Amino acid sequence: MAARVQAEPFDPARELAALGEGAGAVVSFTGIVRDDGDLAALEIEHYPGMTEAALAEYGQGAAARFALTGWRIVHRHGRLQVGEPIMMVATAALHRRAAFDAADYLMDWLKSRAPFWKREIRRDGSSAWVEARAEDEASLARW
Amino acid sequence: MAVEVLYFAWVRERVGLPRETVETGAATMRDLLAELALRSAGHAAALGDHAALRCAIDQQLAGLDAPLVGAREVAIFPPMTGG
Numbered sequence: 001m002a003a004r005v006q007a008e009p010f011d012p013a014r015e016l017a018a019l020g021e022g023a024g025a026v027v028s029f030t031g032i033v034r035d036d037g038d039l040a041a042l043e044i045e046h047y048p049g050m051t052e053a054a055l056a057e058y059g060q061g062a063a064a065r066f067a068l069t070g071w072r073i074v075h076r077h078g079r080l081q082v083g084e085p086i087m088m089v090a091t092a093a094l095h096r097r098a099a100f101d102a103a104d105y106l107m108d109w110l111k112s113r114a115p116f117w118k119r120e121i122r123r124d125g126s127s128a129w130v131e132a133r134a135e136d137e138a139s140l141a142r143w
Numbered sequence: 144m145a146v147e148v149l150y151f152a153w154v155r156e157r158v159g160l161p162r163e164t165v166e167t168g169a170a171t172m173r174d175l176l177a178e179l180a181l182r183s184a185g186h187a188a189a190l191g192d193h194a195a196l197r198c199a200i201d202q203q204l205a206g207l208d209a210p211l212v213g214a215r216e217v218a219i220f221p222p223m224t225g226g
Contacts, residue, residue, distance in 0.1 A: 031226055045152055046225075047218060050202035075225065087226060107226055113204065115218075116225030117152035129153050132222035 001063065001071060003055035005046060007078040012088050015072055023069040023092035027099040029107055031086040038123045044077045047115035058109045066102035068093050073106065075116065105143055111136040148179065151220035157189035172198045172217065173207040197222055
């Protein structure tokens, strides 16, 4: 039952270690900086204070809605290289459907409602802010 | 009232500041955006298109027509791109 925002890398396996206690199912999602051809790095900005509160609020909301036995959200900020984990969501429940749904729900919230902004740095040194996608907003409306 | 205004991502870059304290009588975020846009060419470039902006009042997401009464900290930023 914890949300963390940090610049340092994290180990997804380690985050999962204690999450299975009392559960029948654990689901995890890890987002990784994707090499789309000429991406050098990703820079993630966030809103210190609000970010932590929002992640905790969404986690607690998912826990209540899907009767989770445990959950964890880790999200990094700062400069990330291709191949590095950006963030992870893990949910634990008595049965798989609740764990899958809760992870899906939390990802939709994180994509569109957690105060993070990504900037793509290209190999030629140019950079641009990532634009929000209409599909992500539409995904959120499913819930 | 004095309000701390925070800017993020390209809004911060266009305004040219991460934060500033402003004295305002604005009733809503929309009114505040109109006031702030008059501060500089950078502010105008960042804050002119309301459809491209999202806001938080005291660290809670809020619509542009949300009342500002009692607000201490507001934030203005583009649509979020986490995950």
